[in-house]
Amino acid sequence: MKIYITGATGFVGSAVVHQALQAGHEVCAVVRPASKHQLDDHGTGRISEARVDLRSIDGLADSLEDVDIVIHLAAAKAGDFATQFAGTVVATENLLAAMETAGVKRLIGISTFSVYDYLALKPGDLVDESSPTDQTPKLRDEYAQTKLIQEDLYRAFAEKDDNQLVILRPGMIYGRDNLWHALLGAEMGPRFLKIGSKATLPLTFVDNCADAIVLAAEVLHDAPHRVNGEVINIVDDNLPTQSDYATKVAARIDVPQSIQVPWPAMNAAASALKKGNQVLLNGRAKFPGIAVPDRLHARFKPLNYTNAKAKDLLGWVPRRSLDEAIELSSTEVTT
């Protein structure tokens, strides 16, 4: 089948393109107009490129000609709210409108674990697809806010005509150049503030995640009754704790000098700050993300995770273990 992949030149997109080609599919990769990225067809001759910017609808419908399914990975992960709104929400709105024009009816919408309502979860709770999403995300970061709106757009698309949809919510995706990440802590000047050590990390290795994404496209195409309309979380097996993961990564690559702060202490400080802000300052004060409970809990709260639904519906098995993944990733980094 012909798969249209947005965000195809990014960290996850490159892996998804590779896996789709390996699986024998034809790929149309979305590349931004000014990008100098050279697509690699991995010797298959089955890749084409669409030079479009999703923030503009110009040329989008034409680029979707003969496409069987869209995997929508593109999103803005940095910048102010307006930037992320344009890069994530408006981009998705344009893509879905163009799919309607072009008559493309199948969509794998890539979402994120960030959409869950972490303040509503208790420590130790199991996060699965039935966990509540954040309905009042005003105090969450721009990424969570815009991805929540994006999910609404996905659902509105699925309600139209006979469109078909699977929403995938990957946890933290790690891999080459992305081993040291935001679930371990936050930069604080020249140091790194490690927040907590015992929380389980909802990780997925980029190649494992790419496998799941391509599998979802195949199942939606071949057996839509099994997955149409489903939300599926993507995390690997045998998830490590923060300290186990940090130790393994630190053994392979240079990591920043860190200061450890226990989760309970950080949680208590952020909660007190929020209460003080509400009582004394009418909630007008704005603090760094790790001092805002709504954001702090989303990154560091000790919770449990499952990939049972992904295994059941997609037949997915994470092919790389944590140790293999870190070795593969760090070898790439140092060569």
Next chain:
Amino acid sequence: MEQSNAGSPRSGGAQRMLRAAVVGSGGISKEHLSFLSGQSHLTGTSVHHAQLVGVCDLSPVSAQYAARTYGEAEAFTNLNTMLAEAKPEVVHILTPPTSHVPLATACLQAGSHVICEKPITTTSAELDALLDIAAGADRRVMESHNYRFNAGTEELAEALSSGKLGTLREVEVRIALPVTDPAGRFGDPNLPSPIHQLPAGVIHDFTTHFAYLLLHFAKGVHFDRIAAAWSNHDENPLFRYDNLDALLIGTGPEGPVHGRLRFDAGAGPDQFSLRVYGSDGWAETDLFQPNIRVVMPRSGGGQLSPIVNHVVNGASLFRDGVANVGRKIMQRTPYEGLHRMLAMTYEALATGGELPVTVSDMRATSRLVDSIIADKVRI
């Protein structure tokens, strides 16, 4: 015909609420919408005359998000539909500059007052035509001159008008912003900003700020000698210019006044500094990191004044340093002046008073912008 600065008095006085709508929900709309929703704590007044009734954007999800987030307004993707159904008394036009004239014309002819982001038009001839349309429709139109209403600008103006600095000799306005950054809204080569279409490109967008700030301090000065060096030092093909160095010399009621306007995309950190030089002293501020420094004759005479100036300005630097931490936490951004200006605008519209940016302010600003970008002054 001429739009009057003061509108007709309306019934209801201070409590009158005006139905307001917004066209364009890009970056700056957040400031306008938070004001209209009554959520702003930066207006300097507790009286609120605006009620948000509509948001219009070509993107349905953008219009819906803004309408839902900032009140219970309706979302529209067509301006004429919004004008007919929401019937706004005031429309804020926040779209790219080249779209301002047709949108403002439609709003004025539908009976709405217009508040428009700068530059309201790309030439002063267009502005004259738009003001005629406003006068013909008996509506008012106002260009945002937001930085004029920042506390720092007002303090500098006060230092001048109090006579502490003597008679005005020179005004310097300097902006340093990395507009060519590919990750920024102007520098992104994938989807070039419509601002690049302005006659002087991206810096044209900032030239309105230069012009109204210069004229605010140099009241009554006619600048008749102008030389402007427009450069593209980095040779970024997306940009016409990334650097402006303009010198203006004019004569006012108290003698000659120089103006120096600088924009540098390569200098850091971000800066928006204002300096006014008088015959007896000078004062400066940075609207991005407010701190007022005033160097002037102090008690103690000529010999002690330099020392007293150091001590006083040192204390002021420390005080403002602490205050700026508070400003950061309390989200008092450089857009504070915009909120203040909007509050004054709605007060004027509700009571029939004079708008904070008058017709003559707009005309003088637009003509000065024309002069600064004119081919004949380029060096």
